Amino acid sequence: MGKRPALAKSELEVAQIVWKLGRATVREVFEAMPSERDLNVKTVQTYLRRLEAKGYVQTYREGRNNVYTPLVRASQVVRRLVDDFVNRIFGGQPFPLVQQLLEQRGLTDEEIDRLQCMLNRLKKLS
Template sequence: MTDRPALSKGETEVARLLWDLGQATVRQVHEALPPERTIDFTTVQTYLRRLDTKGYVDTWLEGRTRVYAPKVQPSTVIRETVGELIERLFGGQTLPLMRHLIEDRGITDDDMAELRRLLDRLEGDQP
């Protein structure tokens, strides 16, 4: 299970950027933040350090500068995080969450079509 501690909000925010960037220095992550999100350089540094101690990233010095790269795949974090939420909020049942997504959050026509495609494909897989 390789149990790492779960990611906090801020850590997730930074991890997402790192997934997008593939690999990055503190500065690059800091600059990748959306402009309305003002947060100090050293705060980002702290998040990356914590991601490291929690085992979510690889890191090495490149010259004088430290580079970080994701070690745990987004899919893994997503699985764990969503699983935890379903447990906490829906007692482990997936369907209520789907229902909420479909009924209580607007869903576009495109999304709807895509969803149907997904279902069709799945049903095709298991005859």
């Protein structure tokens, strides 16, 4: 395991829809794509095939259709992506990224509260 080739951007986009739907045909994925992202259904098909080739999804026949289902959990892939991002952009240090996210992007008051709880808990642990 682990040795799956990385996902290209468009592939990830499509994979995210498969994760969301749980199981889907090409057409279903196609229809679930954001409308501003205006791809041909054949293109979506191509990306699904590539996802399968890379081992991220599985396909089985249902009548004349292919149905795709995830082979890897989203959280797992996302974790890898975050890891890689932090390593590449922030030299492996999560702190500066967190800092930037807090400053730059808006968090609701509720989210701020939840983060404070998390931080308190983290501090107690150490």
